[in-house]
Amino acid sequence: MKILFLSIALCLFSILQAKESQSSEEVLEGLFHIKAVVGDKELTKEKRSKVVPSIIIQQLDDGNVEISVMMRKNGKCQTSKTKLEKTVKLNKFTMNEGKLQVYITKMAMKDNWIILYEGELHGEQIRVAKLLSPYMHANQKAIKEFKLFSKKEGFDERKIIFLSAEDCLIDYISGEENFVPPQYE
Numbered sequence: 001m002k003i004l005f006l007s008i009a010l011c012l013f014s015i016l017q018a019k020e021s022q023s024s025e026e027v028l029e030g031l032f033h034i035k036a037v038v039g040d041k042e043l044t045k046e047k048r049s050k051v052v053p054s055i056i057i058q059q060l061d062d063g064n065v066e067i068s069v070m071m072r073k074n075g076k077c078q079t080s081k082t083k084l085e086k087t088v089k090l091n092k093f094t095m096n097e098g099k100l101q102v103y104i105t106k107m108a109m110k111d112n113w114i115i116l117y118e119g120e121l122h123g124e125q126i127r128v129a130k131l132l133s134p135y136m137h138a139n140q141k142a143i144k145e146f147k148l149f150s151k152k153e154g155f156d157e158r159k160i161i162f163l164s165a166e167d168c169l170i171d172y173i174s175g176e177e178n179f180v181p182p183q184y185e
Contacts (some may be wrong), residue, residue, distance in 0.1 A: 028104055028113050028132075029059050035138040036131040038150045038160045041124075052163045055132075062086075065093060096121065105149070109142040111135075114149055129153060138162065 034052045053071035060066055063086040070079050084093035084102050093102040100119035107113060113132045119125070131146040133139065147157055 026106055027059055029057055030134055031056050032132040032134055033136060034130050034163055035133045036146055036160055036162050038155045039128040041126060107142055107145050109139055112142040114146060
């Protein structure tokens with residue numbers, strides 16, 4: 001059991017490390033928590049969650065990005081994966097066979113990022129921005145910058161929802177039996 005825990009811990013540690021072979025440009029990669037989200041659609045109280053899953057972002061060799069989302073379903077932690085496909089434009093990706101455009105923006109605060117989704121999802125046009133941080137607690141400077149970004153992008157600042165991380169990450173690291181291996185969407 002100790003060997004399994006050490007193997008998983010080392011694997012997560014290597015994911016969290018920046019690629020040294022990359023240029024001086026920072027790369028979005030590692031374990032992140034969604035600290036805030038804003039969208040152009042009003043979310044009902046039933047759909048609005050204050051607790052969201054942690055995500056692991058990995059840069060693939062072909063330039064695409066893989067996002068693993070760890071969430072609790074029916075009392076068990078499960079992981080689903082999705083792929084962001086690179087485009088010719090730097091920091092722009094697509095999802096859902098090109099129906100959804102994804103823009104990744106590095107924030108001034110170290111290790112904080114904004115992901116902006118625009119396009120069609122489940123037959124509906126959406127625009128959503130998310131603040132990602134590797135830290136459990138949101139940094140006030142990053143929140144301020146996210147608010148400015150949201151305003152600049154035309155979002156209503158009053159619609160920003162601040163979030164907490166779900167506890168599936170702990171199950172994943174400790175090898176709990178409630179953890180279900182990744183499933184591709």
